[in-house]
Amino acid sequence: MPTPALSFEVRHAEKSYGGVRALIDAHLDLKGGEVHGLIGENGAGKSTLIKLLAGLETPDRLSLRLNGAAIDLPDSAAAYGMGFRFIHQELSIVPALSVAENLFINNPLPRLAGVFVDWKALHRRAREALQRLGIGHIDPQRRASGLSAGDAMLVKIASAFIGEEDGDEPLIMIMDEPTASLNSAEVALLFAVIDRLRSRGYALLYVTHRLDELYRIAQRVTVMRDGRVISTHAIAETNSSELIRQMTGRAVAGRSGEPGPAPRAGQARLNVRSLQTDAVAQANFELRAGEIMGIAGLVGSGRSELLYALFGIDPLLGGAIELDGQGLTALSPAQAWELGIAYVPEERRSQGLVLGDRVSQNITMPHLDRLSVLRCFVNDSKAKALSGQLGASVALKIAGLSQRVRQLSGGNQQKILFARAILAQPRLILLDEPTRGVDVGAKFDIYRLIRELAGQGASILMVSSEMDELLALCNRILIMRNGRTAEVVPAAELSENQLLERCYDLG
């Protein structure tokens, strides 16, 4: 290669969000002709680092060197101009436009007489761009809405090179979990493209949760944890268990509490057989009365979607759900509440609360029939009294029951959803990331509540990405992989690393 290899150095990357240090003195080296893996648990600081490089966030401190010269990335246009290209997990492709138009979305379209679109030139240049990446099977005149997820990702990658006249100037390409929604054939095609770019001298940063992918394409890997860079290795010198140990930071499982008492040899509460929905390929498991069962798995493994099926949000395509021996068919959320199934959703602001409504209104929302006069009028005093009692039992910190929920902290908003669930006197409680975005104090209040509810005989099914939380709270853990319930393991037999390994299917 005539030009010297590309080199890019990141030093002293620091960023805090309102007192929380998201990135602490992080460093990274990218080289032309190399794929560099970046791994870490949720909240390790990977996304923050990428946002700084994309010019989307202002760093507290950061020094960058590109081919030895100090550079600055004040905004995304500057990053683009310096040759940085970003492929995000969520595709920003415009379905109504053609593939060719999507390719040129960041660049002016070829013109005729300065005004009209030169469609011929557009399609020719688009076809050339696709062929350069070895993805000539995609027709540039086709509408983007008809593309598969994999082809859409490849189009997005191709669009990053449109500005370059012949596409041979090496760039720095940063990919954030590009395979999250791709099938294995599409992944293979993507990896072929990545290989081609690497051999042309590109520097690639590849962020992923899937370790096996790193062994297929990466030459080096950097592990992040709690905002810091823990290590950088040549990929050949390391192995999966070692990487997982560095990601979690614990050689032995550290526990944030003792597991709850084993459930009384209670009868089966919930029995799920061959359950199938759009997003869940196959689910089989049994839950006993008073049991806390965790659901672990990677992002996209169908954890939340399993709860959607049990709460009647996603329609069943097959299989059966039995609650205390009663078969549930054609379930809706309204029916689920009536049957004593309570749900605390993952996105509390968009799926849980009516932010402009008052505390008591949000707590009693599913239960108005029971708090009514003649099943018609709202019994406001009873609703307020019950909300007050429940608010106290979940340790809610509010100015008053008439306060608008919008004004409350994340932890208090989450407690409102717990109060709502408790008011249902539930037999089954479905929790999706119950402590996400919640401060430490509220977190322990919520752990206490979960244990109390189980102690009172409610069965709890809980999705969480926090392994220590699952191990500390649950009796058994259901592991999901690729939309299937893969295995059920007693929590006491697992360390955090073993659990993560099972999620990755390395156990």
Next chain:
Amino acid sequence: MTANADTAVVRRRLVVTAVLRRYGTLIGFLLIVGFFWTQRPQTFMTIPNWVNITRQMSILGVVAFTMTIVMVTGDFDLSVGAMASLVGIVAGTTFQNGGSIAEAVALSLLVGAAGGAFNGLLVATIGISAFVATLGALTVFRGLALYISGGVSIYGRVIPSEFSSFGRGAIPLGRIGETDLALPNLTIIAFICLILVFIILNYTIVGRRLYAIGGNQEAARFGGIRINRLRLLSFVISGLGAAVAGLMLFSRLSTAHPTQGEGLMLQAIAAVFLGMTLSEESQPNVIGTLIGVLILGVLANGLTQMQIDTYIQQISTGVIIILAVTLSSLSQRQFRFRLLRRPRRQPPEVNA
């Protein structure tokens, strides 16, 4: 010293803008009333004139009050005016075919409920946007009215005299000073409708759930509210309201013309918007809608008394609606930004 004075001025201005945002529409209403009072001191602020205003706005009131229910869930119904026209034609045709008043009223209400259910099915069950669905329904209803009537008005002897006298009738209340006072029948109907909608929205489970749907539809669904059923119900109520208004209009004019209700839709939606500016969370609320209807009614009445051209009336009504909604939708931040720009100095640059 100067800085303190500046802050005090700014704070005072902020209070003023907050009051304007929250109560601007109400203050505007009082200003309009005051203006006409000074312009027409002899006639405007008299009891007979106000009784007259309530009768003039009763029909719009019924449509706007029931429209409030639909708008609480975040939808709206463009077909109400066409429905009111259609109902007039349905009732008139019933009379032409020898039907009784009871039969005509029953059939009209049935048509109103069915039309509303049609809208509700399109919007809630099939999932078409309310704009497209009710715009389509508007055209269908108007076409039906024209088709059934053959494009001509129904009036004259076929209409039972009890029916047409109802719209002009009133319940005598006695004498105040030198004037006889009577409560118009149409005012009474609008008042009953107002009370019903007020109770539904503020005291029933259904009302609470409608507000929850309007606040966050997905959270309402996950919170066990059967949203499709309730959205459908709200369209049925709005269809019924349009039917009642159509009958009131027919009775008052003693004439059923296939397009006579068309002006109601825009005015009703405007009244609800005016009312929303009076709510803390900018939600539709029926008392606010009442104020909105009063503003429109008083404007029409006062401008007519001042013998101002009806075209100018339309312009001024439109301007007032835009003003009210603009004032209340300017966010607090925009105000603060504008007000603080002058007195405050730029903070020192932070080193990156």
